[in-house]
Amino acid sequence: MSMVSEEIIFADQALLPDGWAKNVAVTVGIDGRISSIERDAAPSGTRRAILLAAPSNLHSHAFQRSMAGMSERRGAEARDSFWTWRQIMFRFLDVLRPEDVEAIAAFVQMEMLEAGYAAVGEFHYLHHQPGGAPYDNLAELSDRIMAAASTTGIGLTHLPVHYQFGGCDKRALAPGQIRFGNDIERFQNLHEMASKAHQNLPDDAVIGVAPHSLRAVDEAGLAAAVALAGERPLHMHLAEQVAEVEEVEQAKGKRPVEWLLENHDVSPNWCLIHCTQMTPEETIGLAKTGAVAGLCPITESSLGDGIFDGVRYLENEGRIGIGSDSNIRISLSEELRTLEYSQRLRDRCRASVATPEKSTGRVLFDAVAQGGAQAIGRDAGSLQTGKQADLLALDGRSIDLEGREGDEILDAYIFAGDDRMVTDVWSAGRHVVSGGNHVKGDAIRARYRSTMAALRDRL
Numbered sequence: 001m002s003m004v005s006e007e008i009i010f011a012d013q014a015l016l017p018d019g020w021a022k023n024v025a026v027t028v029g030i031d032g033r034i035s036s037i038e039r040d041a042a043p044s045g046t047r048r049a050i051l052l053a054a055p056s057n058l059h060s061h062a063f064q065r066s067m068a069g070m071s072e073r074r075g076a077e078a079r080d081s082f083w084t085w086r087q088i089m090f091r092f093l094d095v096l097r098p099e100d101v102e103a104i105a106a107f108v109q110m111e112m113l114e115a116g117y118a119a120v121g122e123f124h125y126l127h128h129q130p131g132g133a134p135y136d137n138l139a140e141l142s143d144r145i146m147a148a149a150s151t152t153g154i155g156l157t158h159l160p161v162h163y164q165f166g167g168c169d170k171r172a173l174a175p176g177q178i179r180f181g182n183d184i185e186r187f188q189n190l191h192e193m194a195s196k197a198h199q200n201l202p203d204d205a206v207i208g209v210a211p212h213s214l215r216a217v218d219e220a221g222l223a224a225a226v227a228l229a230g231e232r233p234l235h236m237h238l239a240e241q242v243a244e245v246e247e248v249e250q251a252k253g254k255r256p257v258e259w260l261l262e263n264h265d266v267s268p269n270w271c272l273i274h275c276t277q278m279t280p281e282e283t284i285g286l287a288k289t290g291a292v293a294g295l296c297p298i299t300e301s302s303l304g305d306g307i308f309d310g311v312r313y314l315e316n317e318g319r320i321g322i323g324s325d326s327n328i329r330i331s332l333s334e335e336l337r338t339l340e341y342s343q344r345l346r347d348r349c350r351a352s353v354a355t356p357e358k359s360t361g362r363v364l365f366d367a368v369a370q371g372g373a374q375a376i377g378r379d380a381g382s383l384q385t386g387k388q389a390d391l392l393a394l395d396g397r398s399i400d401l402e403g404r405e406g407d408e409i410l411d412a413y414i415f416a417g418d419d420r421m422v423t424d425v426w427s428a429g430r431h432v433v434s435g436g437n438h439v440k441g442d443a444i445r446a447r448y449r450s451t452m453a454a455l456r457d458r459l
Contacts, residue, residue: 004032004429008045012396013405015052015365017382020406026051028389032204032429037385046424049396050409052365053382054118054425055332056155056372056390059235059273059294059323062105062145063126066452067092067328093179094130095458098144100451101126105148107448110438111330112154115419118390118427119155121323121376123210123235123273125163125180127190132178138186139193146197149205151440153432155390156201157376159210159235160194162187162225164217168251180212184224191228204388204428206377208233214248214256222264231269233377235294239282240274240305257282266291271375273323276306283309287318292375297338299325307342311352314367321372333421336364336414361410380428393424395436 007028014024016037025041026034105122112120122145128134137143142160149156163180166173173181182190191209198207211217211225213236226234239245239256248256257278260266270291278286286293295308303326313320322335340360343352354360373381373390380390394401394409400416401409413421425433432439 004028004030006030007429007431009051009391009393010041010043010045010047011051011393012049013051013409014383017384024051026383026389026391028391028426028429030429032202032389034383034385034387034389037383048393048424050394050401051383052392052394053369053380054116054390054392054427055322055365055369056119056121056157056376056378056380057112057117057324057332058121058271058292058321058372058375059296059325060108060112060120060122060327061125061325062108062122062148062327063093063096063101064325065108065111065327065330066100066104066455067326091176092459093126093176095455096126096130098135098140100455101141102144102148103447103451105145106151106444108327108330109148109152109154110441110444111327112324113152113425113427113433114422114436114438114441115330116332116392116422116425117154118380118392118425119157119204119372119376119378121157121159121208121233121235121271123159123161125161125210125212127160127182128179130179132173132181134186137193138190139197142190142194143197146201149201151444152438153427153430155204155378155380155388155427157206157208157233157378158194158198159208159233160187160191161210161212162217162221163212164221165215167215168247170218184221188224188228202428204378206233208235208377210235213237213244214252214259215244219263226264229269233269233271233375235271235273235375238272238275239277240300242277242306245277255279255282257286261285261289268292268319268374269377271321274300274305274308276300276308278309280309280312283312283318284316287313287316290319292319292321292371294321294323294375295335295339296323296325297335297342298329298331301338301342302326302328307346308339310339310343311347314353314363319371319374320367321375322368331419333414333418336361336368340364340414359407359411361412361414362407364414365410389426389429391424391426392422394421395423
C-alpha cells in the first residue's frame with residue numbers, strides 16, 4: 001500500500017509549530033511530504049475540523065496482541081508479577097507460525113492507525129521456529145512484519161532484536177526464549193537479510209537495531225549492535241523492573257542507567273524503553289543525552305513496572321515518546337492520559353507537566369509527536385513544509401470537542417475523550433484511515449479472526 005496522490009487538506013484549526021492557526025490548507029505531494037501550508041486559506045480539497053501531526057508508536061511487540069485477556073489470573077505463586085506474566089508469553093510462543101505473525105501484525109498496525117498513530121517502531125525479537133531452529137530464510141518473521149506493513153500502509157521502523165542470553169550470568173536461553181536467540185554473527189546475518197527485504201517498502205520505512213537489554217546481551221553483543229546501528233535508531237529495554245536493576249547491579253556493580261551512561265556514548269538516535277526504575281540523578285543524566293525515553297504507560301501499568309519520573313525528565317529537557325508495547329490495549333489518548341495521571345498520583349498534584357504557556361495536553365502531545373519521530377528515525381512529528389505527511393484529523397462534531405479551540409482541543413481529546421474522535425490518518429501521505437476506519441479494515445479483521453480461531457485450537 002504505497003501509492004500517494006497529491007491532496008489538499010483544509011482544516012478549520014491546525015496545530016503548527018508556532019501554535020494554533022485557523023483555516024489552514026495543507027498540501028501533500030506525491031512524495032508523501034507536506035509541500036505547502038497556507039494560513040487563512042479558502043476552503044478546498046478534503047475538509048476536516050482539526051488537523052494535527054500524527055505521532056509515531058515507538059515500541060511494539062505485535063504478536064503479544066493475540067494474548068490480550070489471557071494473563072489476568074493469578075498463578076501458583078503468592079504474588080503475580082512481570083516474571084509470571086512472561087512465562088505465559090513464552091508458552092504462547094510455542095504455537096505461533098509465520099502466517100499467524102503476519103495476520104496479527106496487520107491487525108495490530110490497523111488498530112494503531114485507527115487510534116491515531118501514523119508509524120510504528122516494531123521491536124521484533126521473535127526470529128526462529130518453535131524449538132529454536134532457524135527458518136530457511138533467517139529473516140522469515142521480519143519479512144512477515146514487513147508484509148503486514150505493506151498491507152496496512154503504516155510507516156514502519158523495523159528493529160530486529162539481538163538476544164543472546166537468559167540473564168546477566170550468560171545462562172542459556174530457556175525453552176520459551178529459544179526462538180529469540182542469536183550469537184553475534186548470526187544476528188548480523190539476520191539483520192542483513194532483513195535489510196534487503198526492507199528495501200521493498202516505501203521510502204519512509206527505516207530499519208534500526210535493538211539489543212534487547214543488559215540482561216540479554218553481553219558487553220561484546222551490545223558493542224556489536226551499537227556498531228551495526230551507526231546513526232540509525234538503536235532501541236533497548238532499560239531499568240523496567242526492580243529485579244532487573246538488582247541483577248544488573250550485582251553483575252556489573254552499577255545500576256542499569258548508571259552503567260550505560262558510563263560505558264556508552266548515548267546520543268539522540270538511542271531510545272531507552274521504560275526506564276521506570278531510575279534515581280533522580282539517573283533521570284537527569286539520561287535527559288541530558290538527548291536520547292528518547294520510550295514510555296508505554298498502559299503496559300507498564302499492566303505489568304506493575306513502576307512510574308517513570310516524567311516531571312523531572314521533562315523539566316531537564318528530556319525527550320519522550322509513546323509505545324503500545326504488549327498491545328493489550330492500543331489507544332493513543334489513553335497512553336497519554338495514563339502517563340499524566342501516574343504523575344499526579346505519585347506527586348498528589350494536578351496538571352503535572354503543564355507550563356504557563358502550554359496546557360497539559362499540549363505539552364504531552366507535542367513531546368510524543370516530536371520524540372516518537374526522533375526515536376524511530378522518521379522525518380515527521382510536526383506540521384511543517386518538507387516533513388513527511390503524518391497527519392491526524394479529529395472530529396470537531398464530537399460533543400467534547402464542539403466549540404473548543406487551541407490547547408483545549410488536546411485537553412478534551414486526552415482527558416475527556418478517546419480514540420473514537422479520530423476520523424482520518426495519513427502516513428507519509430497515504431490516506432489509510434477515513435471516517436474512523438482503516439481502508440482495508442474488513443479484510444484485516446476477517447483474517448485476524450480466522451487466525452485467532454486456529455490459535456485457540458492449538459493452545
